[in-house]
Amino acid sequence: MPIDTAYLLDCLTLLLRWLHVIVGIAWIGASFYFVWLDNSLRKPTDPELLAKGIGGELWAVHGGGFYNPQKYLLAPKQLPSELHWFKWESYSTWLTGFLLLSTLYYSQAGSYMVDPAKAALPPAQAVAIGLGSLVLGWLVYDGLCRLFIERSQLAFAAVYTVFVAAMAYALNHWLSGRAAFLHVGAMLATSMSANVLFWIIPGQRKMVAAMARGETPDPIHGKRGKQRSVHNNYLTLPVLFCMISNHYAFTYSHQQAWLALLLIMLAAVLIRHFFNLRHKGELAWRYPAAGSAILLGVFIWLAPSARPQATSPVAMAPTLAQVRPILAARCLACHAAKPTLMPSAPAGLVLDSDAQVLANAARIHTQVVQLHAMPLGNVTQMTEAERTLLHQWFVAGAQP
Ligand code: HEC
Structure with missing residues (x-):
């Protein structure tokens, strides 16, 4: 293969x-x-620690162990043989x-x-x-x-x-x-x-x-x-x-x-x-x-502006039959079971069937009409007229 x-x-x-x-x-x-x-270190009270040049210390318990980190005002008098770096x-x-x-x-x-x-x-x-x-x-x-x-x-x-x-x-x-x-x-x-x-x-x-x-x-x-x-x-x-x-x-x-x-x-x-x-x-x-x-x-x-009312009566609203060819031309190159521009459908969104389009109508409307975020980079050159048609279909109830 x-x-x-x-x-x-x-x-x-x-x-x-x-x-x-x-x-x-x-x-x-x-x-x-x-x-x-x-920020949590406190000045030690033990004179021995102060004499060693410790400027701050704290006690912590984690994972069943007690820890007592100490910070030197400048540096220890002697360099330890093993020093951890964080890079x-x-x-x-x-x-x-x-x-x-x-x-x-x-x-x-x-x-x-x-x-x-x-x-x-x-x-x-x-x-x-x-x-x-x-x-x-x-x-x-x-x-x-x-x-x-x-x-x-x-x-x-x-x-x-x-x-x-x-x-x-x-x-x-x-x-x-x-x-x-x-x-x-x-x-x-x-x-x-x-x-x-x-x-x-x-x-x-x-x-x-x-x-x-x-x-x-x-x-x-x-x-x-x-x-x-x-x-x-x-x-x-x-x-x-x-x-x-x-x-x-x-x-x-x-x-x-x-x-x-x-x-x-x-x-x-x-x-x-x-x-x-x-x-x-x-x-x-x-x-x-x-x-x-x-x-x-x-x-x-x-917040995207509230949905405007449908401008045309519902009877004249675009139908799914008008919406499908637009999606086929502008979206299916990516949002299909076998997309051509992407290795697999991005965000898991497949728009091959009527049922898939209907189930995702609100998501489609948000990304395409309200946010203009899709088609990605408008690589498929969707027109404003097509976005308007999609919008009218959606506000009229996204009927099948
Ligand atoms: C060039 C490829 C491409 C095209 C064409 C495309 N999309 Fe997308 N789409 C993506 C990618 C990539 C993501 C994932 C974005 C992300 O990771 O946030 C996405 C995500 C989405 C999402 C999901 C956003 C979410 O998080 O809910 C929706 C809805 C969507 N696209 C709708 C459409 C519609 C409708 C069209 C056609 C008008 C379209 N896309 C065209 C690539 C594309």
């Missing part, structure tokens, strides 16, 4: 996505754990993410990245914009970090937010909504991984090398590492939203989707801030309250 390349691609993305989620959990889990640890969690998350982005988006840019209603870009140009955003995102972020290392971190956050807003705006105007959201997330996540690769790990290496020479490590490495890892911590929730946003067409299909994205990410940062403060013993409920209010406001704002 000949092996279908589209099917192989499906298997490949399955493995990549699975792996990406696994290593992502390991990375973000470690990040959450260390921020929690740092592959981050590198492997970026690598699997980039491979997934390439197999899903860059190799099928025509349908996944280009939205002719926004900009009729050649696929190669859409890919270049996507890749460029990852690089530019890092250069600007890194420059801002250097500029603000001795200045207010709040001022940094304000300037960086303006930059992210500009990128979200630009990407949403050049690329399809789903590609734009994913690239904003990938841009932030690339900077997070680059932080680990270019600053956090090299800084730690320099500290360790200084100690091996019997010198006291320069505290600037610790300071820089801390700045970057705090940023990484605040970026986790916004990035995770971008990564799952593709399942929610109502977020990325809106006319002002870039603003919706920005507000959702802001809400995520506020909620993250609450947890960071809570570890230190402060319960600042105003942050999650503000975050939830923003999310609620965005959901209300994005």
